[in-house]
Amino acid sequence: MIGDWTAPRTRRMTPESVGLLGRESRLRQSDWVLTAAVLSLSLIGVLLVAAATSRTAANKLHPYSITKHQILFLIIGLVLAVVAAMADYRAIRSSAPVIYVLGCLGLLATFAIGTSVAGAKAWISIGAGLTIQPSEFAKLAVIVLVAMLFNAAREDRREIGDLDVLRALLLMGFPMLLILKQNDLGTMLVMVAIVFGVLAVGGVPTRWMLALTGLMIVGTVFVVKLHMLSGYQQGRITAYLHPDSPAVLKLSGYNAHQARLAIGSGGIKGTGLFHGPLINNGSLFAAHTDFIFATAGEELGFIGASVIILLLGVVLWRGMRIAAHAPDLFGRVVAAGIVCWLAFESFENIGMNLGIMPVTGIPLQFVSYGGSSMFASMLAIGLLQNVHIQTKAATTSSRL
Template structure:
C-alpha cells in the first residue's frame, strides 16, 4: 500500500509548466526514428506473404501499436515520482531475473534464430533480455547511489562498485546461457559506462576489460557459445571465406546499401529489399532498407537522429540533481550508443553479426517497450532537474 500512497512534499507544478519543461528535442528524435522505422519495416514486409499472411500492412500496424503502447509506458515512467522510481528499481530487477530464468525452462522458453530468449504468449512474444538492460541500469545505479549518499561521498568506493558489478553479473550469466551474445555485449557496455562515471580508480576499467576477455575465453572453451556464433566472428575477421554460408547476410547487406547511392532507389523500390535477398530485414538488418531505398541521405538521417538522442541523454546526465539520475542517464546513453553502433556496424561489415535490433527502428515489441521506458526515465530525470 505504501507504493500507492501519494508522495507530496512540494506543491504540484502547473501542468502546462511541466509540459514546456519536457525535453522536446529528445521526443522529436525518438518519434522521427520510430516513424522512419515504420516506413522501413513496411517496405521490408509488405510483399512477403509468408510473414504478413496476405495483409501487406500487417507489420506497419503492429509497429505502430508497439510504439503506442511504448509511448504510454514512457509517459508513465516520466511522470512517476522519482522516489517511487527508486523504490520500484528492485522490483524491476527481480522481475527481469525471473523472466531470464523462465526462458531457460523447457516448455516456457522458445528458441528463435538459435537463441532461447523468448517467452511465447497468446498474442505476442516477450524477450526478457531487453528489459534486463534497463534492470541492470537501475539496479547498479541504485546500489552505487545509495552507498555514496549514505556515506556523503560523491565517489563510489571499491566495495560499492564490486557489489554493483555482482548485481549485473547475475543477468549477464543468465543471458549467456541462452546464449545471446549481442545482449551480453550491450550489458557489458552499460556496466563499463556506469562504472566509468562512478568515480572509482581507473584500474577498475582495466580490470573490467580483462574480466571480459577472460569470460569470453571461458565461454568459447566450455562451448557456452554456439558454433554459429563463433562462425560469425570468423566471418567478420575473414568476410570472403564463406560468402554463400555464414558470410551471406553481411555480403547481401553491403550490396543493398551500396545499391542505394546518395538518394536511394525509392521506398518500396529497392531490388535487394523487395526480392528478399537480405534475411531478417525488418528486424536485425532494417538499416539496409534505409541504405538501399533512402540512400546515403536517409541512412545518414537515422545516424543524425541517434546523435541527437545521445547528446540530449548526455546533457540530462550532466544536469542530473543526484547520483542515481546521473548514473541511470549514463547507462541509457551507453545502451543506445553501443546497440546502434553494433547494429549499423554489422550491416556495413565493421562489426560482427550479433542479432541486435536497431533501437526505435527495428520491428519488435519487447525492444520498443524497453527503449521507450528508458526514454521515459530520461524525461523523468530531466523534469526533476528543473523542479528544484
C-alpha cells in the same frame, strides 16, 4: 484519461494549467529535442517496416499486418515512456530492487517457458504469435539497481569503495550469466557496455576501470579466437548464393553479405522507399528487424541512412546532457547507463549491417520491428525524461 495520474503532482498549479500538457505539467518540462528525435526515429522505423514487409511474397495476403503491429507497439511504447517520465523520481529509485528482481525473474522464465528464435532461447511467447524478450527489460533493471547502489553510497557521504564495486559486479553478473546461457551474444555485449558505462560514471576507483578494460580486451580476443561468433550466423544461411561453392558462403555469412550489397547499392540517394530490389525480392532475411538498417540503406541511400545515425546521435547527445545535469548520482548513472546501452546497441546493430561488427541478433532501437525492444527503449527514454524533469524541478525550486 491519463491526466488523472498527474493530479497529486499538480496541487500547486492553477486550474488552466491542469492536464497532461498543461503549462506547468511535468511533461512540459521534458526534453523536447530528445522527444522529437525519438519520435522521428520511430516514424522512420514504421515506414521502413512497411517497406520491408509489404512487397515480399511471404506477406501477400496482408501486406501491412506487420506495419500495423509496429504502430501498435509504438503507441504502447509511447504510453510507457509517458508513464516512466511522469513517475515519481524517488519512487523509482527506491523500487530499483523490485525492478531488478522482476527483470531477473523474466530472464529465468525463458528457461522454463521460453521459445527459441534463430539460435537464441531468449523469448517468451505471449500468444497471438507475439513474443517478449525479458533481456530487453533486464538491461534497464541492471542500470536502475546499480545507480541506486552508488547513489546510496554517495548519500552516506563516502567514496565508492571496492566493496560497492564487487557488490555491483555480482548483481550485474547474475542476469548476464542468464543471458549468456540463453546463447544471446548480442545482448551480452550490450550488457558489457552498460556495465562499463555505469561503473565509469558511478565513479568507481580508476584501477577498477583499468582492470575491467583489460578484461574486456582479453575477452574480445578470446571470443574472436574461438569463433564463438560464427555459430549464430550459420543458422541464417539457408540458401546458396553460388551453388558450386557452398564453402565460400558458409564462411562469409550470407545475410551479412546481402545486407552490405543492399546498403552499398543504395548509393547516395537510394532506390526510393518501397523500391529496393533486394528488399522486395526477399534476398535479405530480417529486413524489417535486425537488418532494417540495410532496408534504409538500399531504399533511402546515404541521405536517409545518415539521418537515422544523426537522429541516434541527437538521442545520445541529449542523454549525455541529461546525465551531466542530473540532480544526483542516481540520475546521472541511470542516464549514462541508458546512453551507453543505446549507443552500443545501435552501433552493434548498424555495424553488423555495415559489415564492421559480427552478426548478432539485436534490433535497432525505435526503428526495428518488435515490441520488446520498442517498449524497453521507450521506458528508457521515459526514464531519461524523468531525470531531466527532476533536474528542471530542482533548478526551479532552488530558484524559488
